[in-house]
Every structure is written in C-alpha cells, then in structure tokens.
Amino acid sequence: MNIYDISAQAGVSIATVSRVLNGSDKVSDLTRRKVLDVIEKNRYMPNAFARSLGLNTMSTAGILCSDASDVYLAQAIYYLERELRNNSYTSMLCCTGHNHQEKEAYLQFLLSRNVDAVFFIGSHFVESSSKKNRYILEAAQKIPVFILNGELAGSNIYSILCDDYAAASDITKLLFSKGSQKPVMLYRILSYSGQKKIRGFLHVCKEHGLEDGDHRTFSCPGPLVETIQILENARKNGLVFDSVVAVDDELAAGAVKYALRNHLRIPEDFQITGYNNSVLAACSTPEITTLDNQLEFMCTTAVSQMIRVLQKQQVPSKTMFSGYIVEHRTTRK
C-alpha cells in the first residue's frame, strides 16, 4: 500500500495525496475528505524511508552514554527522550562503555544512520587529550553536538553543565560548617566533571587549613565492596577522617556501609554527602544528603537548544548553572 494506491482509490493524483498528508491548505475540503477516507479505510501509513530521502531528515537524535543502567544516566535518558519525543524526534540510544575506540565506533554508527543531532551524556566523553576529542569535532561538522555535564570548545558544539566546582565547594563547606574537621573525597575517574569536583573540594579544604588535601581524595572506579575496602585501607594506613564527600550517590552508599560496619554513628560521628539526588540517596538508610544538579533542567535545556540550532537560530556554546544541596540525614542538623 503506497501513495499511488491511495491516489488511485481516491481518484486524485499522488501530489494531492501528499498535500493532504502534509496538511497543505491548497486542497479543497471535499478532496481532503475523500482522500482521508481512503487513507483511513486502508490504514495507510506513508513510508518513512522515502519521506526521509526526500526531506533528508528522519527527525531522529542520537543519545550516547556509557551505561544506560547507571541510575543517573538512566534518568538523563528518560528526560532527554521525553523532550525529544515531545518535539516529534525519535531517540536512538547507544551505550558505549568506557573504551575510547567504542565511543568513536558508536558515534560513527549514529552518524551512518543520519541522525539530526547527537547528545553526549557525561563528561567522560571529553578526554584530556585533544587528539582523542577530534572525533567529536569532526561529527560537529555534520550535525550539532550537545554535551551534557561536560565541556568541549568547538564550532557546532554546545556544552550544558552544572557548575560542579561551585557545587563541590558548597557541599564541602557544608560539612565543615556542620563540624567536620577532616573530610575525604571519593571520586570515580578524572573526568572533566570529576576534576572540577576535586578542585572544589581541595580549595575548601585549604580554606579550612587542611593542607594534606591531596592525600584525602580516592579513586573508586570499582564496585561497592571495593569502595568500602578503599576507606578501610585509608583508615588502616593511619588517615583520620570524619566525613566523606562522594561524587555520586552510589559511592555515598558505599560510605554509609563503611560507617555502619565500623559502628560509626551517622551523622554524629561521621557525615556523608552524595551527588546527583538519585533514587539511591532516597533508598539508603539513613537517607543521604546530596547535591541536585538539576538534571531535568539540563535535559530540557539541551533539547530546546537543539531545536533552535536546527532552526538556524543562535544558541550559546556553553550554558552553566548552579546546583543545590538537598539535606537529608547523613549530615547534622
């Protein structure tokens, strides 16, 4: 069943059917009714491929993330998909993992599908080596690229991110103000946002006279049990700490486990802060004080910027906004 069948049955030309299909006002009501009847009777649906070929777009956007099962990224995917869909765009999802080669391959894969734009969720897509970022710059020559929670300068690249330096500073300040003397920080990897958070933490530590900040940050890329072990080892090695600043809520959940196992009272003896305000912060007992980096706002902003860019309108190449602290029960009153 194609446009010719419909035009034949309705006794009009394919041009008229196409006009009806696309809501042109240059069709008489009578003809329109006639054509619509035939279309409905046959449950006709125009062929998306032919349509795309003519229009050179299928209204699709690519979403690249390392892992759709990560609670934070999953939330971002949810918001992005919702906004895209509300604007009649389909979302093509790709989970790349952390391997650089794979990231490149997946981006090529999306480009080969002629997506109209692509969203990177997470700062780890932006690498410190500019050579490794070339694939993003090249993609941006074809379609607009949006980086959520990360930053990369380049033409046709738009970065939308939370001010993680300020946020990490604020949350570290909060701990000091609640009586913590010796915080430590848990991070995953030295991604762009990871580095910002570490710098914010270190800066505030220094402000409070803690000069050994460099020895108070720990990389925890592995599963929860390893995170706990890292804290155990730090203590065994003689490090004194009475609070944990974690760069995500899962790490914070690890810190909660560490505290409970060692019979440290939360928040009296030991305070913990998470990051992302995810379901994990709410599911933990006690609920974790966390930083809301306004993910929903970030995603809606990104999609509306995409729409603007595709309409050739001007859009800032960098949009940064502040997060806010959500106090729960792992920090003192």
Added chain:
Amino acid sequence: MNIYDISAQAGVSIATVSRVLNGSDKVSDLTRRKVLDVIEKNRYMPNAFARSLGLNTMSTAGILCSDASDVYLAQAIYYLERELRNNSYTSMLCCTGHNHQEKEAYLQFLLSRNVDAVFFIGSHFVESSSKKNRYILEAAQKIPVFILNGELAGSNIYSILCDDYAAASDITKLLFSKGSQKPVMLYRILSYSGQKKIRGFLHVCKEHGLEDGDHRTFSCPGPLVETIQILENARKNGLVFDSVVAVDDELAAGAVKYALRNHLRIPEDFQITGYNNSVLAACSTPEITTLDNQLEFMCTTAVSQMIRVLQKQQVPSKTMFSGYIVEHRTTRK
C-alpha cells in the same frame, strides 16, 4: 557527496561502488582498492535513507518501556541495546509512562518510523482487557513483537519471561524455612507478573497454614515514604508480620527502612526479600536477599529470537525460565 561523485572520481560505475560498499566478492582487488581509496579520501558515507528505501529496512528496533529511569527497566534497556547493537541494529527508545493512550501513540510513532521489530519491557503493557491489547496484535501484523516479562498470545508475538509464580513461591518458602511465621507481600500494581507473584505467595502461605493470606498483600504504587506508611498502618491495625516479600528491590528498601525505624533487628526479628537483584539490593544496608530473574539472559534471548524471526526461522511463541535466589543479609543464615 554521493555515490555518483565517488564513481566518477574512481572511474567506475555506481554499481561497482555499491558492490564495494556492500562487500560483494564480484569486484577485482584492483578496482576495490581504487574505490576504497576514493571513499576514504572523501570520507564518504552512504546515505542511510536512500539505502533504507531500497532495502526496505534500516535495521532498527523499537524499545518500549514505561520509564527508562527505573533501575530494573534501565538495566533491561542496557542489555537489549547492547545485543541489538552487536547485531548491527539501532535501538529506538520510547518511554511511554503508564497511560494507555500514550502507549498506543508511542507504538504508532515507532511503527511510523518503520522499525523492524519492537520490544515491550514489562508486563504492564499487557492489559487484562483484551480490547486494550488489540493495538499490540495489530502491530504484530506488521512486525514481530517481543514481550519481556509479560505474556500475550497472538500471531507474530513472542513472550519471554521468568516463571514469577515459581519464583515468588520459592522465595516465600525460603522465608518460612528461615523461621518466619507471618509474612506479608508488597506489590506495585496488579500487572500480569504482579498477579503471578501474589498467587505464588498466597499458595505457599496456605501450604503453611496461613489462611488470611488475602489480608497480607498490600499495593504500594507510590513513593518510598508511602510504602513505609502502609506497613506502619498495617501494624497499627493489628496485623502481625515478621517478614516482607517485596516484588521489587525498591519496595524491599522501603521495608528495610520500616524495620530500622521501628528498631526491629534484621534478620533476627524481621526478614525481607526483594526482587530483580538490582543495584538497590546491593546498595542497601543490610544488603537485601533478592531474586535474580535473569534479565540479561532474557534480553539476549529476546534479541536472538528477533534475529531468527526476521530470518523467517521458527521461534517459540513463549519462552519461560526460572529465576534464582541470591541470599544476602536480610534473611537468616
């Protein structure tokens, strides 16, 4: 830059270029090399829309779920996308929410994009009213439909699911065997799998002489705080219970909170089981005993069945397998 430009530069016909592009062996090595050189020099990429139009497929599959941010569904999306991608299929994601109209609209949206197959994740897509399921049957007339964790009979529909009746029975038996006398069950909604789990629970209760099972199941569709409140209310209303069978790990996390607030020792005074073996079970303190319903296996099975169906091979319309219990610290040794 299109196939004509390449053919002109390489001094061959577009047919030859197409052959090279599609790895035909009917091209001499010399010609192939010549064409590949031109392709690489120009970074030529064939137009996906034209290609799709000719082949009548773009190698895309639709994934429908209610909410990509749900930890369990997010995990399923991750596995499905990975398997699809490994088979050169792109994933088009749609999050429908729970409204029936939306589900229909989203399915139409995917069909209008000419996807090759569609995956429904979650039993709540299958409604008890067969009239409401018609949209799925109709879609199945065009493309194969795969239902994960749900069941619907119909031509070109393939259901892949865990035996939730047996699983819920097993996990309830486990609690009795660990000394629980009075379990209660927490469920979300009366979805297909929800009902199976409830029946399994009730059956085992009866086996153990607990005749008031019907009064021991509670619907908890809302957020965590409400789940806790429901348990509080049950207790205030005089119901005695010493364990909770939850149909997902988030509900189990709510039960953990309830127990801790009421100073019930886990697992000595109060035992809890979750479901799905998700990150929430691992992040909770104590870690939650949970049921692994082999989501990864379910997703890989679904995708390999899709491949087979698209190759016109025979595939069972229903595939059911058993889950297994992962014992952690919310049940006794």
Added chain:
DNA sequence: TTGTAAGCGTTATCAC
C-alpha cells in the same frame, strides 16, 4: 568483472 537502467515511495516544482 563491470555497466546500464529500473525500481524504492516520497516531496516539491512547475504548469495548467
């Protein structure tokens, strides 16, 4: 092994 030419099903530009 290579080339010619006919589709694939739309949209859009012209005439009328």
Added chain:
DNA sequence: GTGATAACGCTTACAA
C-alpha cells in the same frame, strides 16, 4: 486547486 514529473541516493537484476 490539481496533476505531471523530476529529484532524492541507493540496490540489484540483467546485459555485456
């Protein structure tokens, strides 16, 4: 307001 018809860029018989 409507109808021919060219374009979109590829795949694939069929011919050479």
